[in-house]
Amino acid sequence: MAPGVLAGAATLALGLTALAPAVAVPSDDSPSSGQSARSKPDNRPGPRTAKQLRLKDKALAMLDNGSAKLRSRQGGGATVALGGGTFVEFPVDKSDKIFTILSEFGDTGSGKLGTTPGPLHNQIPQPDRATDNSTYWVSNFDKAHYEEMFNGDGESFKNYYEQLSSGRYTATNTVTDWVKVPGNASTYGDNTVEDNGGSWSFIDDSADSWYASQVAAGQTPAQIDAYLSQFDVWDRYDFDGDGNFNEADGYIDHFQAVHAGEGEEAGADPDAIWSHRWYVGTGYGTTGPSVGGTNNLGGGAKIGDSKYFIGDYTVEPENGGLGVFAHEFGHDLGLPDYYDTAGGENGSAFWTLMSSGSWLSHGANAPAGGEGIGTVPGLMGPEEKLFLGWLDHTDVNSGTSGTYTLGPSQHTYDGADQAIKVNLPNSSVTNNYTTPPSGTHAWWTGRGDDMSSTLTRTVPGSSSVTVTASAWYEIEAGYDFLYAQYSVDGGKTWTTVGSPIDGSSRDTWKGLRYSYKPGGRESLFRFLYKTDGGVNEAGAFLDDIAVKSDSGTVIDGAEDGANGWTPAGGFAISTGVEVTNASRYYLLENRQYVGYDKTLSEGPYQFSNGLTKPNWVEFFKFQDGMLVWYVDNSYTDNNVAEHPGAGYAMVVDSFPNSLTYPDGSSPSNRREPFDATFGLDTVDPTCLHKEVAGGTRKDPTVTTLAACAGGVKQKATFDDTDVNAYYDAAAPQNSVKVAGVGVKATVTATKRGFLTVNVSNPAP
Structure with missing residues (x-):
């Protein structure tokens, strides 16, 4: 039996190369709820999510093949070193705090989106249990209700994750009193605006309304900052690159907002917000907190006049059961939806929290009168536990x-x-990367981690050399690069020409041009593709390479073999279609x-x-x-x-x-x-x-x-x-x-x- 992660075992597996947009699974295909639920567009992951998950993939692969070890960190959590100063964290031996704001809606609306005020909390009609045993309802959705649901000794959010992780992970929740945002529900949840800034505005307004309530209660800005500091002890994305995740990054570690009224995923009015996990992307790259004199420009929603921001968040409805909160937090931990997000319906069903298992309950054994569905979730499946490091x-x-x-x-x-x-x-995966612009072949850098792939050519003595080429590329921005270099000492030393290339050519072929002066000497010219040990992309394809020197111009399109080029370390001739393994x-x-x-x-x-x-x-x-x-x-x-x-x-x-x-x-x-x-x-x-x-x-x-x-x-x-x-x-x-x-x-x-x-x- 493989021991648990805390014993240092690699109990993890490959997976989750790309995360589907994170949304709450609809409650059902019932006549009352199905149509609105099925037509809801998906939400998008945050600007840092995709890279974080690709790094997690690499860490999982290294643990699986034994090339890395999971190391416990002081303060909780465990990390894998990918090389090059890049680390990946797993939520094991770890305790987190969640900050939850309860928000009801105001009176401000518009003729275009709707002017109906509210709703306020405790306005959900009591269901007639003679005809409705599916709607979750209690007489008072007050702060105490959520504190018991999240932190209670019995079935609760905290207990669920402790049991699910076999004691490796726990999360406690701090809940505010209800505050009121200025807009009505349609201001934020109307289907024309919710995914186009509406839900971000709801998070922003919720944070500002809570801050204003604290000021009104006599708290000073310094006192509010001191209070919020307990929720910023985790550097989720290791923004300073030091491998220490147990430090502040200026963002609330885990934030959730609870909105008054029912959720659209449960069949509520289209003005209702659909429960989801997302990232407030406003101002990404230009605004953000300053931590120890270093700016963390992740954008987000600033909490009033405090020094803290909200980036990652989840949002759930007033009468959300334990299942929807546990499901959305699963997304916050990096898990995808297991149900079909494209309109179909697979068999994951009630077998996992990340599918319809979030809508389970005690059913016929519920207290008298019925408790509704979604009140007690089932377990996650084994793949989710592998991903999180929680499976023996x-x-x-x-x-x-x-x-x-x-x-x-x-x-x-x-x-x-x-x-x-x-x-x-x-299994084999066919990747249709691109089509060469001329002929049927092009040079390809290859794809992988820790690569040093070269394509080299000897250029006769010349006073100047100009190299042009067409390039298609998908290269991890800021970490992997394609260089053009030359050498006049037989390859002992190399000089880079122009700027290194990274990022994406956006599925088009772009022209490259490099010039250098070897002073009449024979030289070597090469393309060098360097990758780190973290994430890798498709790499670069090069075609129609022309080398112009005093001796003339040599043009190569990879149609006739090497043709004077020397490939090494991964460079090869390709049709643009490559088969990889999974x-x-x-x-x-x-x-x-x-x-x-x-x-x-x-x-x-x-x-x-x-x-x-x-x-x-x-x-x-x-x-x-x-x-x-x-x-x-x-x-x-x-x-x-x-x-x-x-x-x-x-x-x-x-x-x-x-x-x-x-x-x-x-x-x-x-x-x-x-x-x-x-x-x-x-x-x-x-x-x-x-x-x-x-x-x-x-x-x-x-x-x-x-x-x-x-x-x-x-x-x-x-x-x-x-x-x-x-x-x-x-x-x-x-x-x-x-x-x-x-x-x-x-x-x-x-x-x-x-x-x-x-x-x-x-x-x-």
Whole structure:
């Protein structure tokens, strides 16, 4: 069994090369909420997010191949050194603070966006529990309500992350009293403005309103700064490059705003803000705090007249359950959405917090009157824990086999694993970088970390030399560079000509021109591509290279081989299309009805009365047992609408198309994988319902249809020999095409929630 990260093990995995925009998963495809939820545009990651995640990818790869170690840092957290003074942090052995402002809306509006004032807090109508058991509501959404939800001893935000991380991470939340922003809800949340500065203005106004309330209460600017200093003890992006993340950077470490009223993702009015994680990008590169005399120009929202700014943030609704807060904070920790953000629906469903698992609850076992959905989230899957450094697991490499014990994934155990990672041969990824401007070939620098790639040519004695070329490039700005250099001493020393190139040519070919004077001597000219050990981009393609000297002009387009050039260190002739490799593996975990995973036996739901009671849900179970995830890093998302049967981290459903109504339709893919697990039990008989209209206009009728499945033995063995073994063309978005390499995992015994699993991973 691989020990946890705190013991120094690399319990992490490759992944998350590109992060999908972070938004809250819609509550459901119910008649009352589905249409508005599905049409909402995605939000964007912050200006520093993409680079941070690429660095995280590199750190994960280095940990996975043993070329780096995770080192605990004084003050909490652990880091990986990438080289060149670049470090990546993981949230292990770490405690964070979150600053939360409660904001209700004012009276200011506009004729264009709407003039309806508010809402204020505590104006959400009490649901009629005879017809609505899905809307979360309490009699008083006051400060004490959120303090209990976030920091309570029972089921709470703090407890959830402590349990999820097996004690490796904790977060406490400081909540303000309600303050009022000047604008009404439409000022910030109308769909024409929310993603175009509206939500940023809401964060800015919330911060300013809170600051004004402190001044009105008699606090001095110095006292307010002193109070806010407790929330700035973390340098999220290591802006000063010293590798120390446990220091101030002028930005609130973790900020969330709670807005009055319901969230649009739950089916509220389009004027409502859609819960999301984002970054206030106003003024990026030009404004920001000063820390120890060094400017951190990350833009953001300045908190009144204080010295602190808000950059990264999350926003949630007044009646948000614990699930939506935990989900959005997952984004704040760097996790993507696992549901389909392109309009489809995959089978991640209720199996993970980062999909519909954020909408679970105690269901039929809730307190009298019903508590609504989304009040108690389920667990994250194993890939998310790997990314965060919170998973104990065993690796099963190709050509090996063994018998392993899987404990319930809620906890870590002595003598048992949280997951089994079955490593597979890499998948191939075809990268269509560019098309050469002339002919069919161009010179390519190659792509990688710590590269020193050269393309060199001897130039006859000449008084002056001019080199021109066409270039297409994607080079990590500020870290990797393409140089033009010459030497007159046979390559002992080199002189750079012109300015180094980095950044992007924006998918166009640009002209390059360099001139130097070798004083009549023979010289060497070269292109040098240097990369660091952190992030790498596509590199540069060079075509139509012309070298003009006193002896004439030599033109080369890489069509006739080397043609006098000497490539080294990665430079090669390319068509602009290159094939790279991506890691892939299976993660086997044991989902049991313990801890927060108890919600799997209580909280999955179906909107079953769409015509007569559109806000009414029926609850059912997701089957416990061994859940198989197929992780393929050749994909960057789970958008099965765009690539059916495949994705970044997909649940393998042992019965991929088991539920069908008598009219031939099926429940959504949030329900279909209820029987996805493997094991030795009998799948619980399950019937889901829907209402259909019939009759005539004068004499309408409503008929209830049932889709039933279960009552059969679980499949004990996962066998990926057949690529299509768990793929059904009739359910292409829920089912998965597996690797097809002959991996077998058989549950042979179960005792007190622990599974014994035999795994065989044949050699390629």
